[in-house]
Amino acid sequence: MRKIRYADALNEALIEEMARDERVFVIGEDVDLYGGVFKLTRHLVEQFGPHRVVGTPISEEGFVGLAVGAAMTGLRPVVEIMYMDFIMLAMDQMVNQMAKLRYMSGGQFPMPVTIRAQAGAGTAEAAQHSQSLEAWFVHVPGIKVVMPATVYDAKGLLKSAIRDNNPVVIIENRVLFYEFEEVPEGEWIVPLAKADIARIGSDVTVVATGYTRRKVLAAAQRLDGEVSVEVIDPRTIQPLDLETIVASVRKTGRLLVVHEAPTCCGIGAEIVRRVVAEAFHHLDAPPQVLGGADLPMPFSPPLEQACLPQEATIISAVRRLRDS
Amino acid sequence: MITIRRFEERVKVLYRAKEITGAIHLYIGEEATAVGTCEALEPGDYVTSTHRSHGHCIARGLDLKRMMAEMMGRETGVSRGRGGSMHQFDISLGFLGGNGIVGGGIALATGAAFSAKYRNTDRVAVCFFSEGGANQGVLFESLNMASLWTLPVIFVCENNRYAATTPVEKSVCSQDIAPRAEPFGVPWSIADGNDVLDVYRHVSEAVARARQAGGATFIECKTYRVEPHCGIIADGRDKREIELWRTPEKDPIARFEHMLLTESILTPEEIAGVRQEVERDLDEAIEFARKSPFPAPETAGDALWAD
Numbered sequence: 001m002r003k004i005r006y007a008d009a010l011n012e013a014l015i016e017e018m019a020r021d022e023r024v025f026v027i028g029e030d031v032d033l034y035g036g037v038f039k040l041t042r043h044l045v046e047q048f049g050p051h052r053v054v055g056t057p058i059s060e061e062g063f064v065g066l067a068v069g070a071a072m073t074g075l076r077p078v079v080e081i082m083y084m085d086f087i088m089l090a091m092d093q094m095v096n097q098m099a100k101l102r103y104m105s106g107g108q109f110p111m112p113v114t115i116r117a118q119a120g121a122g123t124a125e126a127a128q129h130s131q132s133l134e135a136w137f138v139h140v141p142g143i144k145v146v147m148p149a150t151v152y153d154a155k156g157l158l159k160s161a162i163r164d165n166n167p168v169v170i171i172e173n174r175v176l177f178y179e180f181e182e183v184p185e186g187e188w189i190v191p192l193a194k195a196d197i198a199r200i201g202s203d204v205t206v207v208a209t210g211y212t213r214r215k216v217l218a219a220a221q222r223l224d225g226e227v228s229v230e231v232i233d234p235r236t237i238q239p240l241d242l243e244t245i246v247a248s249v250r251k252t253g254r255l256l257v258v259h260e261a262p263t264c265c266g267i268g269a270e271i272v273r274r275v276v277a278e279a280f281h282h283l284d285a286p287p288q289v290l291g292g293a294d295l296p297m298p299f300s301p302p303l304e305q306a307c308l309p310q311e312a313t314i315i316s317a318v319r320r321l322r323d324s
Numbered sequence: 325m326i327t328i329r330r331f332e333e334r335v336k337v338l339y340r341a342k343e344i345t346g347a348i349h350l351y352i353g354e355e356a357t358a359v360g361t362c363e364a365l366e367p368g369d370y371v372t373s374t375h376r377s378h379g380h381c382i383a384r385g386l387d388l389k390r391m392m393a394e395m396m397g398r399e400t401g402v403s404r405g406r407g408g409s410m411h412q413f414d415i416s417l418g419f420l421g422g423n424g425i426v427g428g429g430i431a432l433a434t435g436a437a438f439s440a441k442y443r444n445t446d447r448v449a450v451c452f453f454s455e456g457g458a459n460q461g462v463l464f465e466s467l468n469m470a471s472l473w474t475l476p477v478i479f480v481c482e483n484n485r486y487a488a489t490t491p492v493e494k495s496v497c498s499q500d501i502a503p504r505a506e507p508f509g510v511p512w513s514i515a516d517g518n519d520v521l522d523v524y525r526h527v528s529e530a531v532a533r534a535r536q537a538g539g540a541t542f543i544e545c546k547t548y549r550v551e552p553h554c555g556i557i558a559d560g561r562d563k564r565e566i567e568l569w570r571t572p573e574k575d576p577i578a579r580f581e582h583m584l585l586t587e588s589i590l591t592p593e594e595i596a597g598v599r600q601e602v603e604r605d606l607d608e609a610i611e612f613a614r615k616s617p618f619p620a621p622e623t624a625g626d627a628l629w630a631d
Contacts, residue, residue: 025442051442057472062431062465069435069449072420073370075442092462096425097432105413105421106404107627142628165630 002185006148007177009155010040010116014078016187017162018048021076024162027054027063028080028116037082038118038177060089067113068098076112078162084119084171085128098167099142110165111142116158120173120211121260121308127296130304132210132261137169138238138270144168144192145238149213151181153235156190164192173211195241197248201230204318205248205255207271208233212258212309219314227322237267245271246278253284254321258309263291285324290317325355325520325577327602328379331388332551334606335378335395339555343614344395348409351379353518353550353569356576357482358383360515360523360545361450364531370418370436370449372429374482375410376549377422380452384419386412388605389612398616405619406627418447426487427453427460430479434466437477437540448476448534450527456487458501467508467540476534478527479505479542482517484549488557505542517545518576521583548574 004012018024026041032055035042045053056063060081067077081087087094094115102111121130137145144166148154154172161168198213199220206229208216213233220229230248234240249255255275257268268289275287293307332352338344351358354376362371362383373380381391386402394401395409402412413421420436423429433451440447457463458481470477481501485492498504505512511533515526523545530541548569552559572578584590 054473057465057468059465059468061462062434062469065431065462065466066435066438066469069372069420069432069437070439070442071435072415072432073418073436073439075439092425092428093431097423097428101413101421101432102630103627104403104407104411105415105627106402106406107630108403108413108415110630112630 001182003180003182004151005178005180006151006154006173007038007040009151009183010158010172011042013155013158013162014041014044015047017159018044018052023074023076024078025052025054025075026078026080027056027067029056029058029082031055031080036080038174041080060086061093064090064115065093065097068093068101068111071111071113072101072109076162078114078116081115081117083129084117084133085131087117087133094143094167095140099140103142111167112165113167114161115167115169116172117169118172118174120175121292121297121304122175122211124299124301124304126299130297132171132259132292134171134209134237135261135265135267135270138267142167143238144236146170146192146236147210148172148235149176149210149233151179152183152188153190153196155183156188157192157235159187159189160192168192171210175211190235192236193239193241194235195244196233196235197230197244198233199229199231201228201252203228203252203254204321205230205232205245205252206314206318207245207255207257209237209259209267212260215309215311216258216314219311219318222311222315223318227318229318240271240274242274242278246275249275249279250282253282255283255287256290256317256321257288258290258314260292260308262294263289264294266291285321288317288321290314325359325580326599327388327605328355328358328382329577330602330606331378331382334610338610344409345397346408348395348555349376349553350551351376353576354482354484354547355379356520356580357480357517357523357545357547358452360520361452361480361527363524364527365448365450368418368445368447370420370433370440370447372420372433372436372449372451373422374429374452374454374457375422375424375426376454377410377412381412381419381422384414384417386414386417386419388609392609392613393616396613396616397618398613399619400612400616404627427457427462429453430457430460430466431462434470434475434477437470437475438473440476446535448478448531450478450480452480452482454487455481455483455485455492455496455501458504459495467505467510467542470540471508471510474537474539477540478530478534479540480527481542481544482547483544484547486549486553488553489560500544502542502544510540510542512542512544514544514546517547518574518579520576520580
């Protein structure tokens with residue numbers, strides 16, 4: 001085993017997939033010369049040339065649309081959106097074009113576009129650099145949505161996303177970029193649409209996405225001996241591995257979903273809806289969502305932290321759920 | 325051009341009879357732009373179209389039967405009834421679809437051109453858009469990238485003088501649109517969009533440049549939308565203005581026929597023969613569409629995901 005960072009895992013995935021398939025190219029702001037502002041695309045231009053590592057003007061709509069046109073004509077673009085907040089500039093291309101053209105053509109062509117966007121909060125970058133917008137894309141039929149929360153998954157899921165013949169939005173977590181983790185040598189794949197049972201437990205099921213997986217695991221550790229918490233990281237939230245979540249809820253009878261995005265209409269609401277529809281009679285308590293505050297993310301660090309699920313608030317939520 | 329004109333006139337009748345439903349945007353009066361452009365292309369080149377796509381589809385060679393079936397929502401349609409009038413695709417012809425979003429095809433064509441260059445082919449991409457679409461920001465993003473990366477894309481602006489109901493004078497701040505390409509270093513020209521040979525000359529020159537790695541071109545085709553914006557929006561235009569564009573001096577088909585006759589390229593009998601042939605083809609297309617089944621409701625989810 002070796003220790004690498006989340007950022008290294010993403011970089012390895014890009015290098016391996018570009019070496020594997022000449023149709024794969026990387027496009028986005030600063031991806032070439034500087035290797036991206038977070039260095040996730042470093043060494044790519046040296047290895048594959050500017051032909052396949054295309055630094056762009058700041059024109060999200062234009063270069064996402066370009067990627068969609070390239071995918072319709074046989075290429076496999078991997079687009080980097082520097083901050084997920086900037087994805088709004090490309091919404092028409094993603095929602096009206098990328099997600100729908102294949103369907104509207106009666107299935108005449110695949111649409112292998114991977115959109116990498118980093119998101120997350122906790123770095124005091126305020127409301128236009130801190131959003132987690134995964135639920136928006138889950139709401140658009142025709143887009144897969146992936147949220148790797150570990151170093152292992154970052155590499156394995158990005159490789160699967162690039163190999164998928166459908167549009168995939170992969171939401172990388174900025175706060176995790178420089179976290180080390182032990183991983184194997186060589187290549188691996190993590191399949192899409194398959195949840196990870198991050199911790200086995202019997203009293204409460206907690207579904208956690210992105211960075212909250214870490215917080216929930218830490219909370220579960222603190223609760224050890226008091227409440228037995230099962231932690232499920234869906235990894236892919238569209239299509240959702242409902243089976244794994246429902247199997248866990250059948251066992252525990254209690255469900256809490258934790259995410260950083262605002263609670264209102266978040267992915268938690270959708271997971272709860274589907275679990276209620278599938279396993280209502282197995283529930284011993286009303287399922288709960290602990291999401292981010294329904295506010296634009298404030299800048300000041302104490303305010304920002306107050307707007308995010310924390311280990312302490314997760315522990316309280318789990319205790320309340322156990323007692324209800 | 326006659327096929328496009330008569331297709332649209334037949335569609336109008338079918339729409340009034342409610343055999344075709346939804347939104348339809350007729351191309352009558354603009355035929356020379358689609359035909360002059362597509363005649364300058366080779367098989368394997370790419371085209372993106374607009375919400376007013378029927379003319380581009382026909383000029384690019386889409387099957388009339390399957391087009392008509394698409395417009396009637398049938399399983400045998402070019403897009404299996406999933407797209408309708410605005411979303412007809414034929415990937416085997418490089419036809420990357422109409423688009424319901426004004427300016428929606430511009431970046432897609434730029435991407436197809438990127439792809440053609442990336443794969444070391446000499447294919448080119450054409451995007452049609454209107455003077456309305458020319459006001460979308462994505463055009464300027466695409467022009468910039470096309471110029472930076474010398475992409476083989478031809479921006480064909482069909483200036484038909486109306487964006488829905490807004491006249492060009494109220495939406496475009498300059499007399500001409502094509503000079504917008506100038507600061508991007510993209511060569512531009514203005515064609516008489518109602519003269520099929522003039523359009524063909526302009527586009528052929530652009531295609532030759534693009535194939536020789538000379539990059540993008542912007543061509544504005546001055547034309548006129550004779551019909552209202554769409555089948556369901558009433559039109560308050562001055563009738564005299566519309567009638568002027570229907571006169572033989574303005575109408576693209578009458579102008580071309582006049583040239584063919586005066587130059588003795590075709591006889592009146594030969595032109596009548598072409599018209600008869602078109603009617604036969606359209607009769608067959610409508611018959612085919614009417615006899616075709618609607619998609620089975622349980623297949624609604626079929627084409628969403630690729631394997």
